[in-house]
Amino acid sequence: MLVDGRAVPDGSVVTADLCIIGSGAAGITIARELAGSTLDVVVLESGALELDTRTQNLYKGQFVGQPVSAELESTRMRYFGGTTNHWAGNCYPLDPADFESKPYVERSGWPFSYEDLEPYYLRAADTCQIGPFRFDWQFGVEKGAQAPPELESHTFRGIARQITEARFGEVYRSTLVDAANIRVLLWSNVVELLTAPDDARRVDAVQVATLAGPKFQVQATAFVLATGGIEVPRVLLASNSRIPKGIGNSHDLVGRCFADHPNVLMALALLRADAPYHTAKTVLVDSAGVPHPVGIAMWLRLRRRALRASQLLSAQISAIDPSVVQAIGITQREWPELFERSAQIDALLATSGAPTAEPRAFLVNMEQEPNLASRVRLARKKDALGMPTVHVDWRLTRDDRVRTFRTARLFAEQVARAGLGRARVVLSGYEAGSAIHTDEQIDNAALDFIVGSNMHHMGTARMHRSPRQGVVDEHCRVHDVKNLFIGGSAVFPTTGASPPTMTIVALATRLADHLRTKVLAA
Amino acid sequence: MGAATVRDPLTRLGRAYLTFTPDEDSVAVLFDRVPGLSRRQPVVEQLPALQATVAADFARQRTVSIDGWRLARTEARVAALHALGH
Numbered sequence: 001m002l003v004d005g006r007a008v009p010d011g012s013v014v015t016a017d018l019c020i021i022g023s024g025a026a027g028i029t030i031a032r033e034l035a036g037s038t039l040d041v042v043v044l045e046s047g048a049l050e051l052d053t054r055t056q057n058l059y060k061g062q063f064v065g066q067p068v069s070a071e072l073e074s075t076r077m078r079y080f081g082g083t084t085n086h087w088a089g090n091c092y093p094l095d096p097a098d099f100e101s102k103p104y105v106e107r108s109g110w111p112f113s114y115e116d117l118e119p120y121y122l123r124a125a126d127t128c129q130i131g132p133f134r135f136d137w138q139f140g141v142e143k144g145a146q147a148p149p150e151l152e153s154h155t156f157r158g159i160a161r162q163i164t165e166a167r168f169g170e171v172y173r174s175t176l177v178d179a180a181n182i183r184v185l186l187w188s189n190v191v192e193l194l195t196a197p198d199d200a201r202r203v204d205a206v207q208v209a210t211l212a213g214p215k216f217q218v219q220a221t222a223f224v225l226a227t228g229g230i231e232v233p234r235v236l237l238a239s240n241s242r243i244p245k246g247i248g249n250s251h252d253l254v255g256r257c258f259a260d261h262p263n264v265l266m267a268l269a270l271l272r273a274d275a276p277y278h279t280a281k282t283v284l285v286d287s288a289g290v291p292h293p294v295g296i297a298m299w300l301r302l303r304r305r306a307l308r309a310s311q312l313l314s315a316q317i318s319a320i321d322p323s324v325v326q327a328i329g330i331t332q333r334e335w336p337e338l339f340e341r342s343a344q345i346d347a348l349l350a351t352s353g354a355p356t357a358e359p360r361a362f363l364v365n366m367e368q369e370p371n372l373a374s375r376v377r378l379a380r381k382k383d384a385l386g387m388p389t390v391h392v393d394w395r396l397t398r399d400d401r402v403r404t405f406r407t408a409r410l411f412a413e414q415v416a417r418a419g420l421g422r423a424r425v426v427l428s429g430y431e432a433g434s435a436i437h438t439d440e441q442i443d444n445a446a447l448d449f450i451v452g453s454n455m456h457h458m459g460t461a462r463m464h465r466s467p468r469q470g471v472v473d474e475h476c477r478v479h480d481v482k483n484l485f486i487g488g489s490a491v492f493p494t495t496g497a498s499p500p501t502m503t504i505v506a507l508a509t510r511l512a513d514h515l516r517t518k519v520l521a522a
Numbered sequence: 523m524g525a526a527t528v529r530d531p532l533t534r535l536g537r538a539y540l541t542f543t544p545d546e547d548s549v550a551v552l553f554d555r556v557p558g559l560s561r562r563q564p565v566v567e568q569l570p571a572l573q574a575t576v577a578a579d580f581a582r583q584r585t586v587s588i589d590g591w592r593l594a595r596t597e598a599r600v601a602a603l604h605a606l607g608h
């Protein structure tokens with residue numbers, strides 16, 4: 001059932017077994033998993049079924065660290081379906097190595113393995129409406145996607161990503177609306193989680209405000225906060241009328257370790273004319289008897305042994321079209337200059353009589369290391385509902401930048417080693433990079449090249465078995481609170497380089513099972 | 523003449539290599555370090571015949587970075603000899 005939150009009488013109390021806050025990829029997945037069950041579920045959604053500017057403006061805030069070309073409010077969507085209303089649909093799980101702790105990276109790893117999450121990834125593939133659960137290079141080749149096979153090596157592994165057209169709000173609206181046990185309250189903004197007056201370890205209600213005026217509360221046995229990687233810490237920190245540091249924040253971890261997948265125009269390559277360029281292929285896959293299109297495209301990943309040998313983090317490399325270069329922080333005017341330099345290499349390669357193709361550009365999406373100084377904080381400024389807005393202080397460490405440089409160099413070597421051509425490490429036009437000839441020079445270089453944001457907001461309520469090192473436990477429950485759970489990429493303790501949503505959906509599926517079979521079983 | 527004003531791209535490449543490898547700024551040293559190269563023929567014309575050496579350089583990570591390009595050490599030396607008039 002859909003309910004207009006603005007029509008709920010002011011001061012009233014709505015009750016439920018489970019209250020899910022937010023109807024993005026995470027919230028919708030949990031509600032969908034519980035549709036038709038005996039649980040009485042309320043979903044609180046800030047927006048409605050379409051974009052509303054006043055509601056969207058509640059997302060306004062400021063990037064105060066690493067510069068980001070977009071405004072904060074345009075990096076996520078505040079209405080039914082959440083940010084999947086404008087996501088690109090790239091689906092790929094985390095790699096098994098992403099779950100492992102790496103001795104050279106503090107705070108790395110997950111409290112469980114890839115194998116533990118795989119059954120939920122299988123269900124997530126279905127929810128995300130992609131094809132078979134295959135992401136190997138051969139699958140991409142079978143489906144007609146292209147990329148030079150020579151790039152596969154002992155350093156790099158080729159993979160196929162799947163690109164879905166599913167927008168969760170559109171695809172699952174009727175499932176939620178038709179379910180007798182689910183009420184979706186639109187126009188309903190959670191402004192505070194309220195712990196019980198006699199027990200700070202239990203949330204007994206949430207305070208809801210509407211832009212139209214009425215305010216009400218929702219009481220439930222359990223709550224899931226699934227408002228996205230920036231809004232999760234905002235709501236937790238702003239829930240400070242009874243606990244001044246905010247909920248879940250007894251060890252000052254809420255909002256910290258904010259991570260994105262920094263992207264960098266990594267290399268230009270002059271490839272042999274006969275080398276296939278990366279091209280995507282759209283295929284029809286069958287989902288519940290309905291054929292629908294899914295894109296298949298190739299990416300390169302660093303292999304586990306290459307990560308360990310060079311102390312690197314996950315990286316995902318793709319070929320890009322020069323037209324998107326502007327979007328990642330380098331101007332069109334600079335672009336021809338970069339290509340001009342390739343004349344030298346052209347001349348070199350021409351000596352062997354090999355015809356060279358157009359220069360190609362390659363982009364890398366990096367994993368950044370968990371960094372306590374990179375964080376989301378409450379700002380003084382308030383939004384239209386009186387809730388503090390946020391400052392997002394996104395930071396990269398020097399090691400993150402060195403790893404990006406080294407990854408680009410490994411790639412450039414692989415291009416040559418494979419006999420494909422030659423590649424130049426460009427790092428988004430970082431001129432000083434061309435003067436780096438030796439490893440010692442890397443150590444002394446500023447490496448202040450431009451990085452772009454992928455708008456993947458992660459890590460701000462990290463998962464760890466110990467309350468000293470994590471906001472939530474391995475079941476996504478806030479350590480300090482018995483009945484509050486977090487959905488979404490805020491819980492990622494290590495982000496890998498994969499786009500986050502498939503993992504968000506897998507974790508949400510797992511959480512739904514946990515809520516149904518353990519927490520709310522009675 | 524500064525490297526930036528040199529028209530021929532291979533000469534620019536070779537000069538760039540020599541600026542950060544000054545101990546190789548000598549025709550004799552360079553010929554010595556690229557076995558199989560003849561002084562009687564322009565070095566650039568001999569590059570195709572050096573393909574196996576170049577491939578071995580990449581396989582063993584005997585690579586250099588010039589202006590951001592990852593090149594085989596042999597290629598860089600040939601470009602340097604070219605810049606020195608061979």
Ligand SMILES: Cc1cc2nc3c(=O)[nH]c(=O)nc-3n(C[C@H](O)[C@H](O)[C@H](O)COP(=O)(O)OP(=O)(O)OC[C@H]3O[C@@H](n4cnc5c(N)ncnc54)[C@H](O)[C@@H]3O)c2cc1C
Nearest residue numbers: 022024025026046078079082083088089090190488499501
């Ligand atoms: C341009 C772009 C492209 C992207 N492409 C990809 C991609 O290709 N692959 C990929 O994996 N990921 C991609 N992402 C990221 C992806 O969109 C997110 O990972 C995903 O949507 C997060 O799901 P979520 O449920 O955690 O949060 P969201 O989808 O952001 O949903 C949060 C929900 O909570 C609601 N809400 C917020 N605050 C409150 C409140 N106080 N009270 C009530 N409700 C509230 C919001 O209205 C919203 O509906 C992309 C993101 C962007 C911006």
